[in-house]
Amino acid sequence: MQIVHKTRTQLVAEAIREKILCGEIKAGEPLRQAALAQELNVSRIPVREALMQLEAEGLVNFEAHKGATASEISATQVAETFELRALLEAELLKHSIPNLTKSDFDVAEQHLLKLEKAMAKGDAMVATGELNTEFHNALYSGANRPQTFEIVASLNQNCSRYVRMHIMLAGGLETAPEEHRQILDLAKKGKIKKACEALKQHILAAKDDIQALLTKLEDEQ
Amino acid sequence: MQIVHKTRTQLVAEAIREKILCGEIKAGEPLRQAALAQELNVSRIPVREALMQLEAEGLVNFEAHKGATASEISATQVAETFELRALLEAELLKHSIPNLTKSDFDVAEQHLLKLEKAMAKGDAMVATGELNTEFHNALYSGANRPQTFEIVASLNQNCSRYVRMHIMLAGGLETAPEEHRQILDLAKKGKIKKACEALKQHILAAKDDIQALLTKLEDEQ
DNA sequence: GCTTTGTATTTTGTATACAGTCTACCAGTT
DNA sequence: AACTGGTAGACTGTATACAAAATACAAAGC
Numbered sequence A, B: 001m002q003i004v005h006k007t008r009t010q011l012v013a014e015a016i017r018e019k020i021l022c023g024e025i026k027a028g029e030p031l032r033q034a035a036l037a038q039e040l041n042v043s044r045i046p047v048r049e050a051l052m053q054l055e056a057e058g059l060v061n062f063e064a065h066k067g068a069t070a071s072e073i074s075a076t077q078v079a080e081t082f083e084l085r086a087l088l089e090a091e092l093l094k095h096s097i098p099n100l101t102k103s104d105f106d107v108a109e110q111h112l113l114k115l116e117k118a119m120a121k122g123d124a125m126v127a128t129g130e131l132n133t134e135f136h137n138a139l140y141s142g143a144n145r146p147q148t149f150e151i152v153a154s155l156n157q158n159c160s161r162y163v164r165m166h167i168m169l170a171g172g173l174e175t176a177p178e179e180h181r182q183i184l185d186l187a188k189k190g191k192i193k194k195a196c197e198a199l200k201q202h203i204l205a206a207k208d209d210i211q212a213l214l215t216k217l218e219d220e221q
Numbered sequence C: 001g002c003t004t005t006g007t008a009t010t011t012t013g014t015a016t017a018c019a020g021t022c023t024a025c026c027a028g029t030t
Numbered sequence D: 001a002a003c004t005g006g007t008a009g010a011c012t013g014t015a016t017a018c019a020a021a022a023t024a025c026a027a028a029g030c
Helices: A008-021 A033-040 A044-057 A075-099 A102-120 A124-140 A146-170 A176-188 A192-220 B008-021 B033-040 B044-057 B075-099 B102-120 B124-140 B146-170 B176-188 B192-220
Strands: A060-063 A067-070 B060-063 B067-070
Touching (some): A008 A033, A008 A044, A008 A146, A044 A060, A044 A146, A044 B044, A102 A124, A102 A176, A124 A146, A124 A176, A146 A192, A146 B075, B008 B146, B033 B044, B044 B060, B044 B146, B075 B124, B075 B176, B102 B124, B102 B176, B124 B146, B176 B192
Antiparallel strands (some): B060 B067
């Protein structure tokens, strides 16, 4: 284990990111540099730099001379994000499967077991968050496509607050665990096309679920 | 025409971006904050912020305490970038065509005529650069997918220096003009699938060309 | 009363100054 | 000669201070 030196900018970025993703900062809310700086006990410079990073990640909108706001995502934008994920993750899986070894599959299997255990314990938050991402990433580890991978990671992060919200309000996705198992099995058998198709459906099903919820919330206002 | 106030950070970002894209700063070369600040007659703060933006765009690598370098792109990475473009641009076109009106097609036609004229004049640099992007974007104007659009724009920018290099060394892509015409015609006729397929081939053909050149250059060293 | 103009206040943008980290080089040791 | 430890210089990271822009609000004109 290597110790890593983190700059204040990075620490601040993590802090603000978490605030946005867990809903402590609501969408549209302005982010005052001075206030954040004081709260986190740093100067405004690292706060500014962190905000710019978060803008690149899509979590924040930054307008010159007007400041930053937590970016709002509409139901239609969520749809686009998930459709992009479906497209890109299927592409990753397609290129990954031929390069996956037995031990790679074992790793994926481990992640899936952890995920199923968490789900059985009713711990949907963790299961749909980190564990879910880890399982997916394990499947893509053979793709050797760093750019695609990074875009997918960014998309995931971007919509993760909506996924979390969905879990809170609707208890999470019921069918996800079986779908995961199915995708892994197809991948193991080398059925690339079917595995990719199942993955796409898996992601698009989540989209429909979350979009329905968001549309309902928007209508209520 | 509205006058737009640009911050120094934005101006610096544009300046450095151009330096990288036109080859004045070579890949791998370190970008010293103090030197850039002095050259552009600003302090180091806007330089830092510009470099971070460029990192988000993928043009620069930024390592804590070590500084920024113009990012190197290998032949395999160029391949990935173009394949991503093929995938995402086809997706944009697919969603755009049903929404394109007569006047949208007219705009695309205008761009294409300009492009062909520039090409006939032997002005491949402009034709393969801005004009090419404008034509492509016109085709995607009905897609209504801002995120996808932005990713594509970023990918384009990222590899544009290699496209420019290719033009310098090999005179540009010979078949591109006819391919453009063909894509536009298919789109006008509403033949979505065929148009998307042609677009993919168009982009992948450029990939093969540039990749061949890059591999040759890498071998020579 | 409504619009316009001027001013105070808040907030962001940038310069300067200082602190922390990395790198390269050199002396001393084995 | 190879290795360790230490030191100086270069460069980046961050705090502070000041400048510029945006905003809110009050006063003047119609």
